[in-house]
Amino acid sequence: MIETSMKERIKAFIQKSLEPFIDGQTIEVQVDEQPQFGDYSTNIALQCFKRIKTDTQGIFLHQQAVRESTPQGLAHQMVDIMNSQLPPFLSKVEVAGSGFINFYLSDATLVEQTLAIATDAASTIAQSGKGKKIIVEYSSPNIAKPFTVGHLRSTIIGDALANLFEVQGWEVHRDNHLGDWGTQFGKLIAAIKEWPEDFEKITTAQKPVDVLVNLYIKFHQEAEHDLSLEEKGRAWFKKLEDGDQEARELWQQCINWSWQEFNRIYKELGIDTEKFENNGRGYGESFFEDKMQPVIDELRQKGLLHEGKEGAQIVEFPDEKYPPLMILKKDGATLYATRDLATDKFRLQHYGSDITIVNEVGAEQSLYFKQLFELEYMLRWYKPGQRVHVGHGFFRLKQGKMSTRKGTVIWLEDVIDEAVGRATLFGNHDQQTARKVGIGALKWSDLKRSAHLDVIFDWDEVLNMQGNSGPYIQYTAVRAQSVLDKAGAIQEAKPRAFDESERLLASKLQKFGECINTAASEYAPHYVCTYLYELAQAYNAFYNKDNILDAGEETALRLRLTQATAKTLTLGLEILGIQVPEKM
Ligand code: ARG
Numbered sequence: 001m002i003e004t005s006m007k008e009r010i011k012a013f014i015q016k017s018l019e020p021f022i023d024g025q026t027i028e029v030q031v032d033e034q035p036q037f038g039d040y041s042t043n044i045a046l047q048c049f050k051r052i053k054t055d056t057q058g059i060f061l062h063q064q065a066v067r068e069s070t071p072q073g074l075a076h077q078m079v080d081i082m083n084s085q086l087p088p089f090l091s092k093v094e095v096a097g098s099g100f101i102n103f104y105l106s107d108a109t110l111v112e113q114t115l116a117i118a119t120d121a122a123s124t125i126a127q128s129g130k131g132k133k134i135i136v137e138y139s140s141p142n143i144a145k146p147f148t149v150g151h152l153r154s155t156i157i158g159d160a161l162a163n164l165f166e167v168q169g170w171e172v173h174r175d176n177h178l179g180d181w182g183t184q185f186g187k188l189i190a191a192i193k194e195w196p197e198d199f200e201k202i203t204t205a206q207k208p209v210d211v212l213v214n215l216y217i218k219f220h221q222e223a224e225h226d227l228s229l230e231e232k233g234r235a236w237f238k239k240l241e242d243g244d245q246e247a248r249e250l251w252q253q254c255i256n257w258s259w260q261e262f263n264r265i266y267k268e269l270g271i272d273t274e275k276f277e278n279n280g281r282g283y284g285e286s287f288f289e290d291k292m293q294p295v296i297d298e299l300r301q302k303g304l305l306h307e308g309k310e311g312a313q314i315v316e317f318p319d320e321k322y323p324p325l326m327i328l329k330k331d332g333a334t335l336y337a338t339r340d341l342a343t344d345k346f347r348l349q350h351y352g353s354d355i356t357i358v359n360e361v362g363a364e365q366s367l368y369f370k371q372l373f374e375l376e377y378m379l380r381w382y383k384p385g386q387r388v389h390v391g392h393g394f395f396r397l398k399q400g401k402m403s404t405r406k407g408t409v410i411w412l413e414d415v416i417d418e419a420v421g422r423a424t425l426f427g428n429h430d431q432q433t434a435r436k437v438g439i440g441a442l443k444w445s446d447l448k449r450s451a452h453l454d455v456i457f458d459w460d461e462v463l464n465m466q467g468n469s470g471p472y473i474q475y476t477a478v479r480a481q482s483v484l485d486k487a488g489a490i491q492e493a494k495p496r497a498f499d500e501s502e503r504l505l506a507s508k509l510q511k512f513g514e515c516i517n518t519a520a521s522e523y524a525p526h527y528v529c530t531y532l533y534e535l536a537q538a539y540n541a542f543y544n545k546d547n548i549l550d551a552g553e554e555t556a557l558r559l560r561l562t563q564a565t566a567k568t569l570t571l572g573l574e575i576l577g578i579q580v581p582e583k584m
Helices: 006-017 044-053 061-068 071-084 107-119 149-167 184-194 196-203 208-223 228-241 245-269 285-301 336-351 363-378 412-427 431-447 470-487 500-509 512-521 526-545 552-575
Strands: 029-031 040-042 090-096 100-105 133-137 171-175 305-307 313-315 325-328 356-362 387-392
Touching (some): 006 071, 044 071, 044 100, 100 107, 149 171, 184 196, 208 228, 285 325, 325 336, 336 363, 356 363, 412 431, 431 526, 470 552, 500 526, 500 552
Antiparallel strands (some): 029 040, 040 100, 313 325
């Protein structure tokens, strides 16, 4: 585990060697996409040139020469200074293009880093989360409704986010905001009572939740011409709220049936439910049933609650920044938002006011989360930055958006079965390998693009072993491991100069920690996919070009490069929740 990343070391070097030019200017250092042209780069010459040129206060009067120069001229001047006092971890500094400056790590440093990574792949990850707390809330399916591919996305992305923060040393709390409360349970119970012959099927059904979903669909279809149904639904919800025994028992049963199903899915996906708060269940909406009134009181006391047009209680935002947010319906019933407020008040009290909270929820709820966060800032519960919504796009299907009410839902289990089935056929794998490959492919296709983008699901792409796919990365990890298995014990690797493909691989390897840092700070696991894909490509290029096992003196270091690759790919995939099969 390192204290400072390579980027920080370079920043410190720039700061120290270029002090007279910098004068408080923020130094930006980037990882270079093409390591042929250096490992890191900075635009500091361009920044400083702009400042010195436009300086009207005379601070930079002594920089007359710079004023008469060009950004490129200044870059050259800076590079000369830096090259004259180069620290051992760098081999050279160069001007590129119109004034960018490139930094090359020395081979000695790259060898040293490779050996450290070969011992521990996490060695490049800075522990920047030490002493910090975060709640990552994800998955959050609804009781008596299908676990949709939307929940699948939330589960996969949320789990990867939580893992990312964990490897950075944060205190991570995983929460599952289960949809186990709300007026829909009144409707469901009304449907159960209305059509007992439908409900009885539940005792023999393979998927009990199917029966509940069908009842819910039927309720909405029938309610279109039978106006009494809505009223019955409301009455049953009232009973449920008032603790009516029959209502409570039916509701509890629905929870149990749904959990059976969710557990099966989590197990299939390799999600460790024990990690969820509240004994592995998460704090579902019903947990906040008795915690809403104090929040409503607080809103009222702070003068934030108003009567809306139709008699509902709403919160309005200054300058109509967002549409009003409803807190209580006109009949006094609480809503999703009321429970979210109670949830976040509870989190404040339970985890401390310095907590960061991430909600991984579909992007269709973006406006809602903006309203919720704004209100929480208005209440002075949280400061901007403490509340984060990571929204994911839709899983696009030919039929368009899914809706439980219309019954156009894709069951997640069918998707998983298909993934495993296809993986079995496609690689001629045994059952266990097929599971790892199928689930890995599914997760990768979900994680590889920025979460807010929609996923258009294409099986051929998802299982493609040549391209940017889960199986390709798994395969490369297996390949590297099999080289190591063949090699047996590794001799001592002496520092030496790298050839080109070795250097590109070593340079990529030592940037793992930086990729983790970017992915965590931007709440964007797709950076890990991009990185792992590039690493796999660098390894395969090296593998195809260099002889590893019978290369005499060269072998030891090549095996260390192989070992560092195997470990980094495995750890990277693990962070994404993807397992590496034994063989492929
Ligand atoms: N159960 C909700 C749904 O399926 C997601 C809950 C998200 N979390 C939250 N704090 N609102 O849409």
